Amino acid sequence: MYRHFLLTSVTVGVIFSLAPQSLVAQQQASGTVFVDANSNGKFDDGEETKAGVFVSNGRELVATDEEGKYQIAVGDDTIVFVVKPTGYRVPTDQDHISRFYYIHKPNGSPKDLKFPGVEPTGPLPQTINFPLHKQDEPTAFDVLFFGDPQPRNQQEIDYIAHDVVEPLIGFDAAFGVTLGDILFNDLNLFDSFNRTIGKIGIPWYNVIGNHDINFATDKDELSDETYERVYGPAYYSFNYGGVHFVVVDDVHWMTDGKRKFYRSGLSDAQLDFIENDLKTVPQDQLVVAMMHIPLVKSTPWLEPKRDRLFRILETRDHCISLSGHTHHHEHVMIGEESGWKKPQPHHHIINVTVCGSWWSGRPDENDIPHTMCADGTPNGYTVMHFDGDKYELEYRAARRLPDYQVRVMADEEYAADREVPGSFFANVFNAMPEAKVEWKLQTGEQWLPMTKTVEADPLFLKRHEEEKAIKAKTGSVPWRELPKPMPSPHLWTAKVPTNLKAGTYAIEVRCTNPNGQVLTGERIFRVK
CATH class of the missing domain: 3.60.21.10 (Metallo-dependent phosphatases)
Structure with missing residues (x-):
């Protein structure tokens, strides 16, 4: 059962609130916010009450008084909930979903919905109490x-x-x-x-x-x-x-x-x-x-x-x-x-x-x-x-080590005698605006600036083009198709130098966010 509520006895009053074009009858929900010492979900004699905790009806908030009591207006479709204070937890169910509310729908949800809503809750309980549990x-x-x-x-x-x-x-x-x-x-x-x-x-x-x-x-x-x-x-x-x-x-x-x-x-x-x-x-x-x-x-x-x-x-x-x-x-x-x-x-x-x-x-x-x-x-x-x-x-x-923060994309091999420098890219997934992104080839060398570019991520674009080729050949792909590429908001580029001797090199990329957070990535390539 999803709806969490606790009932004891208190008087329920009735007031009227002016709503657009009609008068809507409202009641006053009452109850106590308390520390549930024995974790039974009930407000038992001798249990501590909490003053100054806020309870809401989805529009207004009221603070509990020195005895932990509150009173707030409710209509025929109202969820009353407690605003969890620091230093306390609210009950959770077997799946750890937080339960901090009471649903008041006397007539329940409409029956013509495709998926079931709330069953009729009946008359407003005499009290709606909210348990809390102390925690560090x-x-x-x-x-x-x-x-x-x-x-x-x-x-x-x-x-x-x-x-x-x-x-x-x-x-x-x-x-x-x-x-x-x-x-x-x-x-x-x-x-x-x-x-x-x-x-x-x-x-x-x-x-x-x-x-x-x-x-x-x-x-x-x-x-x-x-x-x-x-x-x-x-x-x-x-x-x-x-x-x-x-x-x-x-x-x-x-x-x-x-x-x-x-x-x-x-x-x-x-x-x-x-x-x-x-x-x-x-x-x-x-x-x-x-x-x-x-x-x-x-x-x-x-x-x-x-x-x-x-x-x-x-x-x-x-x-x-x-x-x-x-x-x-x-x-x-x-x-x-x-x-x-x-x-x-x-x-x-x-x-x-x-x-x-x-x-x-x-x-x-x-x-x-x-x-x-x-x-x-x-x-x-x-x-x-x-x-x-x-x-x-x-x-x-997903399923990557926490330090996987930058994808560096470069060709596997570059010709040593090429005249035009090749480009490489760095997608810094968590880069903030105004991030500073730099690169270097060898440890100890000077960091060089990369240029931010607004275009599709090369690897995503490659995967997308591969799918298009499969679909053009067979009429479909055997999995759900990727969406169209979008301009990446966190992509940078730089040029691989033309004066590199034959060998194996490692590109190192460093991003420094405005808040001081540093993100890094690497990519190995060869010159032949």
């Missing part, structure tokens, strides 16, 4: 970020298991987050996916993506009913180690009367929640906003919503954001040209995807597609290192 939370900690695992069937869940999850079993991170597109449309796969990710063994949070919604409805407010049944609220917040994390639902499902489709978008209720939520966070704390569709991919007619989000985030001294969706990896510094008004640009990270290019490309010896992203980045995930208001993102390629 250092200010320096790591978080796993998965972009778009996006399996369309059980076989692709198995790819995830062997490609990414198995090497991470027992990984020492505070928690993990999937940045949307958990699945690829078949929402019946949530259970199997959760069991697989759960093997990592750390608490897990989720962001809703455009492939995680119920396409049977044409209303945005009903599109996440199955997601809510499995994971709870589509937007929420929590704290860990003095850092404040905000999960954003920026997928707007809609119809124009002829077709159903999604666009990037934010509801007014959610924007109210984010604004109210950040007012509770001290200014010296880092805020991390996590969403599916990148902030730089906003739909023009929905830009006023994004602009309001920008205005909210601009109030913070320390704020970053992450997304997935586009199936490539890129650091973006959002500035005035995109509507950001604060002098300091906003650091937005488009996270590499677990599924790479949708599990496409030639399978390897383990029958797993190489699924390289269209910018040349190998599929994988990231590890974010936090320490107070400081952070550093580490890219990890």
